[in-house]
Amino acid sequence: MSTRLSGMTAQPPPPAVGEGSTADDGLDVVDGLVQLSFHIQAVLAQVAADHDLSITQIRLLGILRDRDAEMLQLAGHLGLDKSSVTGLVTRAERRDLVRRVPSPRDRRAVLVTLTSQGRRLTSDGERRIRDRITTLTAGLTKTEQGTLAALATRILRVR
Amino acid sequence: MSTRLSGMTAQPPPPAVGEGSTADDGLDVVDGLVQLSFHIQAVLAQVAADHDLSITQIRLLGILRDRDAEMLQLAGHLGLDKSSVTGLVTRAERRDLVRRVPSPRDRRAVLVTLTSQGRRLTSDGERRIRDRITTLTAGLTKTEQGTLAALATRILRVR
DNA sequence: CTAATTTGGTTTGTGACACCAACCATTCCG
């Protein structure tokens, strides 16, 4: 989890693994992926913090961009306990970013929907993240960016 | 950001950004990197949880593999407030994974050093992470893995 | 040499966030 991470602006955190054994030349693929992952997380945390949000809250709002969702769906997508989602949604609701509405499907259930303020913040957040990561990859050629995207897609499909 | 994340075993969490707008073909490079980052984080969280640790604790121990460190050095490497590092080290000390020893350089300072138990756990953790990520990239050829490592290195250098 | 300032680390307070167990209202099943 992540809570709001100030003070992580200029230097992304080094990864837990490989820190002491990182070659000062290129990294092997495992170290490279781990360090890259933390770097991307630091970008996400920075953008989240700029909006007074955590990474998990940004993810919650991102899920709700295209569709309303019930609590258990959110729990599944986020990989969290349902009680954690109760807390997340309550805090987002308090910020007027989401609203709980009764589900027509089941009187026990609620649908979580973005408010217009939540929609604006989510759009802005996604744009900033996209900008930051585009800047990160600007040193690569378009072909290299395409290769990276293709390799990432291949890895993600093996799951 | 991270506490101990049980219940995130089979399915890594989808990323906050791009979830609703992911093409069902390949991803663009931004979405690919974000989703890959969360996937790697989920692997790290899983291995950490298997050792009853958080990702941050795994990173702490990883930093200490090659050298002892003072609290402020750890704070710098981890990108955390010094009081957060006090808590992390206290909890790790309670587990007998690390020890605080007086610094010869400055009577105010302490050096944090791995215990033998901490060293064993850190070795095991790193091996498991390496195995899991190697499995993740097994669908790529050696050439593709090298390309991915090179691209990751290039991105990380631009910072 | 002394006083003032800075620093290393801890403590306290606060809020977020994660999980587990228990609960209640509702739905489903036999």
Added chain:
DNA sequence: CGGAATGGTTGGTGTCACAAACCAAATTAG
């Protein structure tokens, strides 16, 4: 219709992040 399962909340607990304040030690300025 009764029992079991489910959706979401609540309470409890522990981790984790930061800010502010504190104390002892080191450094700096005069």
